[in-house]
Amino acid sequence: MGDALRLYPLLAWTWLRAAAQFPLSMALLCLGSAAVAALDLVAILLLFEHTPRIAGFTAAQVLFLYGTSALSFTLADVLLGSTERLGEHVRRGTLDTMLVRPVSPLVQIATEDFSPRRMARLLPAAVALGCVLPRLEVDWDAGRVAMVPVMLISGTVIFAALWVLTASVQLVALDMHPATKSVTYGGAYLTQYPMTLYAREFVRGLTFVIPLVFVNWQPALYVLDRPDPLGLPPLLRFASPAVALALCAVAALAWRAGLRHYRSTGS
Amino acid sequence: MIEVTDIRKTFTVRERTGRLRRRRITVRAVDGISFTVRSGEFVGYLGPNGAGKSTTIKMLTGILTPTSGTVRVAGLDPSRRRTALARRIGVVFGQRTTLWWDLPLRDSLTLIRHLYRVEPSVHRRRLAELVELLDLGPFLATPVRQLSLGQRMRGDLAAALLHDPPLLVLDEPTIGLDVVSKATVRGFLERVNAERGTTILLTTHDLGDIERLCRRVMIIDRGRLAYDGDLEKLRDVAAADRMLVVDLERPGPPVEVAGVTVERVEGPRQWLRVPRGMNAAAVVAALAGRHPVADIALREPDIEEVITRLYREGRITA
Amino acid sequence: MSVYPWVATYAFRRYTAYPLGAFAEAVTNTVFGFVRAWVVLALWEARPALGGYAAIDAVTFCFITQAMIGPVQIFGGLELTERIRSGDVSIDLHRPVNLQVWWLADDLGRAAGTLLLRGVPPMLAGALVFPLRLPDAAGWAAFAAAVTLAVVTGFALRYLVAMAMCWLHDDRGLQAVALVTSMFFSGMVLPLVVFPGALGTLARALPWAALIQVPADVFLGKYSGAELLGAYGFQALWAVVLLGAGQAVTAAARRRLVIHGG
Numbered sequence: 001m002g003d004a005l006r007l008y009p010l011l012a013w014t015w016l017r018a019a020a021q022f023p024l025s026m027a028l029l030c031l032g033s034a035a036v037a038a039l040d041l042v043a044i045l046l047l048f049e050h051t052p053r054i055a056g057f058t059a060a061q062v063l064f065l066y067g068t069s070a071l072s073f074t075l076a077d078v079l080l081g082s083t084e085r086l087g088e089h090v091r092r093g094t095l096d097t098m099l100v101r102p103v104s105p106l107v108q109i110a111t112e113d114f115s116p117r118r119m120a121r122l123l124p125a126a127v128a129l130g131c132v133l134p135r136l137e138v139d140w141d142a143g144r145v146a147m148v149p150v151m152l153i154s155g156t157v158i159f160a161a162l163w164v165l166t167a168s169v170q171l172v173a174l175d176m177h178p179a180t181k182s183v184t185y186g187g188a189y190l191t192q193y194p195m196t197l198y199a200r201e202f203v204r205g206l207t208f209v210i211p212l213v214f215v216n217w218q219p220a221l222y223v224l225d226r227p228d229p230l231g232l233p234p235l236l237r238f239a240s241p242a243v244a245l246a247l248c249a250v251a252a253l254a255w256r257a258g259l260r261h262y263r264s265t266g267s
Numbered sequence: 268m269i270e271v272t273d274i275r276k277t278f279t280v281r282e283r284t285g286r287l288r289r290r291r292i293t294v295r296a297v298d299g300i301s302f303t304v305r306s307g308e309f310v311g312y313l314g315p316n317g318a319g320k321s322t323t324i325k326m327l328t329g330i331l332t333p334t335s336g337t338v339r340v341a342g343l344d345p346s347r348r349r350t351a352l353a354r355r356i357g358v359v360f361g362q363r364t365t366l367w368w369d370l371p372l373r374d375s376l377t378l379i380r381h382l383y384r385v386e387p388s389v390h391r392r393r394l395a396e397l398v399e400l401l402d403l404g405p406f407l408a409t410p411v412r413q414l415s416l417g418q419r420m421r422g423d424l425a426a427a428l429l430h431d432p433p434l435l436v437l438d439e440p441t442i443g444l445d446v447v448s449k450a451t452v453r454g455f456l457e458r459v460n461a462e463r464g465t466t467i468l469l470t471t472h473d474l475g476d477i478e479r480l481c482r483r484v485m486i487i488d489r490g491r492l493a494y495d496g497d498l499e500k501l502r503d504v505a506a507a508d509r510m511l512v513v514d515l516e517r518p519g520p521p522v523e524v525a526g527v528t529v530e531r532v533e534g535p536r537q538w539l540r541v542p543r544g545m546n547a548a549a550v551v552a553a554l555a556g557r558h559p560v561a562d563i564a565l566r567e568p569d570i571e572e573v574i575t576r577l578y579r580e581g582r583i584t585a
Numbered sequence: 586m587s588v589y590p591w592v593a594t595y596a597f598r599r600y601t602a603y604p605l606g607a608f609a610e611a612v613t614n615t616v617f618g619f620v621r622a623w624v625v626l627a628l629w630e631a632r633p634a635l636g637g638y639a640a641i642d643a644v645t646f647c648f649i650t651q652a653m654i655g656p657v658q659i660f661g662g663l664e665l666t667e668r669i670r671s672g673d674v675s676i677d678l679h680r681p682v683n684l685q686v687w688w689l690a691d692d693l694g695r696a697a698g699t700l701l702l703r704g705v706p707p708m709l710a711g712a713l714v715f716p717l718r719l720p721d722a723a724g725w726a727a728f729a730a731a732v733t734l735a736v737v738t739g740f741a742l743r744y745l746v747a748m749a750m751c752w753l754h755d756d757r758g759l760q761a762v763a764l765v766t767s768m769f770f771s772g773m774v775l776p777l778v779v780f781p782g783a784l785g786t787l788a789r790a791l792p793w794a795a796l797i798q799v800p801a802d803v804f805l806g807k808y809s810g811a812e813l814l815g816a817y818g819f820q821a822l823w824a825v826v827l828l829g830a831g832q833a834v835t836a837a838a839r840r841r842l843v844i845h846g847g
Contacts, residue, residue: 003350010381018370029761036765043774047624049781051631054624097365099330102353103382113369179609182616190620197623263346264332266278266325 004107011111019115030120037074037121040192041066041128055196060135061224062194067129068148068216069191072155074125078118080110080160083167084184087174095262106164106255136224144223151219154240158215161244161251162187168251171258187212196229203230214243268434268466269304269327274336275490276322296322297333298490304468306433309460311481311498312470313574319490320470324438327468328358341434354383357427361439364419365426366411372422373407376429383430390429397425400455417448424455434466435459441473453479474574486577493577503543507568507576511539511550514562524553535561588682589690596694607702610655615707618651622715628779636778642805645718646776648711649804650797655703656696656732657739657796659767662747662760663688669750678839685744685831692740724806727813731800734820738795741827742767748834751841771797792823 019026044066048059057065086109089095098105138144166180187210195203195217206212207230214236221228222237276297281289297319304310314320325331326338329345329352338345341355358365366375380390398404401421406414414422420440427435437456441449457480459465469476477484477498484501486494494501513522514536521529522537526545531538541550547565554560568576600607622644629640638646654660665688668674677684711717720728746763753759768774770793777788777798788794799816802808808816 007381011378014374014378014381015370018374032762036761039765039769039774042769046775046779046781047628050635050779051628054631055627093363096325096330097360097363099349100328100353100356100358100365101382102350102384104350108382112367175603175605176609178606179612182613186613186616186620189617193620193624197627198620199623202619260332263330266322266331 004104007103008107008111011107012114015111015114016116019113019117026116029115029117033117033120034123037070038124040070040189041124044192055194057194057196060132060137061220062192063128063132064136064224065194065216065220066192067125067132068151068155068220069188070125071122071129072152072215073159073188073191074118074121075152075156076159076163077121079156080163081118082110082112082114083163085109085112086167087170087177090170090174090262099263105259109167138223139225147219147223151216151223151240154219154244155215157244158211158240158247159184159187161247162210164251165247165254168254168258171262183210187215191215191217200230207232207236211243211247214240268306268308268341269302269468270337270339271303271323271327272301272337273299274301274323274326274333274338275299276319276326276331277334295490297326299336300487300490300492301336302485302492302495304466306466307460307464308483309456309467309481310469311477311484312468312487313472313474313477313484314487314493318487320487321438323487324436324468324470328356328436329353354430355432356434356436357430357432359420359423359427359435359437359440361420361437361442364411365423366419368412369410371408371410372403372414375411375422376426379426379429385430393429393431394425397428400458401425401451416443417445417451420444420448420452421455424452428459428465431463432465434468436468436470438470439472440469441471441476449473449475456480486574501573507573508543509541509547509568510566511541511547512564512566513537513539513554513558513560516559516561519558522554522558524550526550541565589686592687592690593694593697596691597698598694600695600698601702604702607655607699608706611703611706614651614654614703615710618648618707618711619714621647621651622711625776636776637807638776638778638805641716641718643776644711644715645805646772646801648707648715648717649801650773651707651711652704653732653735653797653800654773655699657735657800658692658696658743659739659771659773659796660764661743663692663740663743665744665747666750666760669747674751674838675842678835678842683832684835685828688744689737689740689828692743693736696736718805720804720806724804727808728800728804730817731803731820734817734824735796735800738792738820738824738827741824741831742792742796744831745827745834748831748838751838767793767796770794772801773797776801792827795820795823 041063044059044062047054048062052058054062083106086095089098089109095105098108101108133148162183166177166184169180170177190198190206191212195206195213198206203213207214218228218237219240220226222234228234228236274297275295278294278296280292280294300319300323312320312323322331326333327340327345329349332346340352343352343355345352366372367378370378376394379385380387385393398407401424403421403425406418406422409418411419411422424440435456441452444452453476456467456469460467460480467480469481471477482498483496484494484498485492486501510530511527515522516535518535521532522539524539526542527550528540529537530540539550541547551560551563554563625643625647626640629635629638629643633640635643665674668677674684677687708717712719742763746759749759770777770788770791772788772794777785777794779785780788789798799820803813803816
């Protein structure tokens with residue numbers, strides 16, 4: 001584990017340096033990525049052109065949800081999003097090449113093609129969050145102020161764990177993998193909006209099965225001081241870090257199991 | 268260095284029989300193989316396609332876990348100590364590269380340095396050595412995807428040896444290479460084995476590789492070892508005939524020696540086929556007694572012939 | 586002349602060979618359909634007749650557009666891109682077949698192959714949970730025509746993006762821009778009826794509208810008689826223009842090949 005932490009920045013830096021050799025192309029790509037990411041934001045703004053409130057939430061509040069969700073997801077995507085391509089590696093046999101090296105293949109895949117392009121996607125989310133935080137009608141006490149970085153970090157860890165979990169599926173059942181995009185990309189999309197939009201059963205699933213409500217929704221209920229539409233205990237609003245850690249453990253287990261399966265059945 | 272005891276690897280493959288149905292077949296890729304490779308040896312690993320060569324290699328390097336049996340490479344169990352073992356071996360795949368496709372060769376080697384924790388000073392020295400030995404200088408800055416096959420193979424060799432492993436495993440390294448590149452690679456491997464004492468396990472289809480580099484050869488067929496021993500003795504095992512090339516003083520009719528067939532006559536030179544069992548010296552004596560012989564040469568069959576013969580006799584199936 | 590039907594048939598077979606993978610994609614499409622539907626329902630609750638749509642129209646819009654993702658390939662590229670990247674396309678350009686028509690046939694086969702596997706699950710799931718506005722028999726026929734035109738137009742766009750690879754070294758930037766432009770302007774993010782003022786007018790004139798918005802409106806029965814022909818005309822016009830551009834680009838690529846030698 002320590003090895004992985006030491007190597008990640010080293011490997012990422014090597015890839016970054018290689019990418020930096022074409023600065024113009026890189027700048028254009030960054031711009032493009034930022035514009036691409038901004039479209040989600042534009043969609044929300046368009047929504048609020050027509051109405052001041054959606055499902056009982058104001059524009060500022062929804063933008064708060066958008067900013068925290070998008071920031072967490074993009075950070076997780078930067079760190080571990082490349083794992084999505086695990087299937088390609090299995091198909092081409094390059095996973096074997098990685099297994100021959102003295103580093104976890106997870107780190108090798110995650111740092112592959114590391115480039116500032118992905119980080120550029122953080123821009124719209126960061127700008128939105130930055131603009132909206134002062135405009136929120138929130139009673140900013142110490143707890144609420146502290147909650148914002150806590151939810152950002154927990155959200156990132158949750159999404160990161162989900163990336164690893166869904167990647168592990170590719171080691172066992174490559175065909176089923178496209179369905180897991182509903183968890184990663186679908187999760188990124190639906191957490192941009194208040195859960196009051198969705199059917200109650202769905203939100204229950206997102207609380208107890210795939211814990212996406214802990215990315216930003218539950219902490220947001222605390223920050224914005226709003227009642228839980230499902231009537232769940234208020235303690236859950238502080239559960240994000242615990243959920244994040246638990247999910248990490250699950251992801252680690254899934255990854256190890258997946259790798260073991262791959263090494264016993266080959267490709 | 269390598270100790271393999273009765274390893275087996277079975278795969279369950281689902282084969283399609285018709286539109287929707289599928290049938291389960293058990294494939295015994297490796298079916299009870301045992302061998303030992305001592306430190307410093309240069310061993311060739313031969314066999315027809317699908318015989319289980321790659322599967323064995325994968326089990327030795329930790330990519331695949333055996334269904335049963337034990338493997339010990341450099342004192343470690345590959346399925347359990349994969350990362351520790353990875354530090355002590357270098358692997359070269361002939362059919363795909365271990366380098367990163369989009370990066371320049373130099374950057375790939377830097378990544379390798381980080382991965383294997385090679386000290387910067389050691390890395391510099393080693394890199395300089397390898398660059399010189401393999402003539403990598405001209406294309407160090409070229410992205411790997413733009414390299415020719417020969418250049419890429421030399422890059423792969425450098426990558427495999429950068430951390431100075433005691434064991435080098437190669438899976439068909441000369442496949443698709445032109446004659447010059449093959450010679451370079453073979454020369455390099457010979458040197459690495461002789462000068463650094465690196466143990467080398469070479470899987471190949473190319474009998475020229477074997478002939479040039481290995482003293483010991485293992486032949487795998489249908490998951491089992493068909494032969495494990497000296498290259499020389501392989502010829503005996505195959506009972507392949509030798510060729511006696513005789514230069515007579517004057518052109519003449521085909522000579523007659525009991526048990527020997529004349530293959531070809533070209534002026535004073537005649538090619539005689541001497542069956543394995545026969546004593547070549549006796550043949551020469553019989554020959555010299557009856558004909559004026561100017562010169563004689565005894566040619567051993569080449570490995571190509573030997574293997575073909577083994578195949579033909581059904582000792583190995585192609 | 587007869588090679589093209591064969592290409593289409595072969596593509597159809599290829600894309601129906603692995604139903605599990607296609608179904609897995611359909612699962613994701615369905616989930617997105619639900620999320621979009623809920624968002625859109627909340628909006629229509631606040632503004633009941635927005636853009637001339639009723640709430641039921643908006644929800645149906647979400648599901649029918651998700652169902653179209655497979656056939657119309659809003660998110661995808663073409664396998665052609667790989668062939669260009671590896672340089673194999675130079676072989677194709679030397680062959681006595683029209684490159685663009687070849688890939689068009691391939692794409693039509695693909696669209697037909699993915700129609701059932703990726704089109705049915707989202708619609709079925711949506712219909713089970715929400716009330717949807719479904720067309721009558723004539724409506725389905727009209728929709729089929731609109732989808733076919735959409736597939737062709739979509740192909741023409743993707744072909745142009747793919748061929749750009751012949752001149753660029755790294756197409757990732759272009760692919761990303763193309764992806765998002767097509768998503769946004771086709772109505773996948775929000776129905777184009779929601780786009781206000783000038784933006785809305787612009788969006789409805791661009792070719793991406795022909796891919797998703799127009800067929801969806803045909804499905805919802807928003808066009809009648811002459812308007813329907815107008816809609817087809819709009820799609821056909823863009824298809825012809827873009828295919829024409831594609832032919833020009835192909836010729837340019839072939840010339841470049843001759844000059845640079847593959």
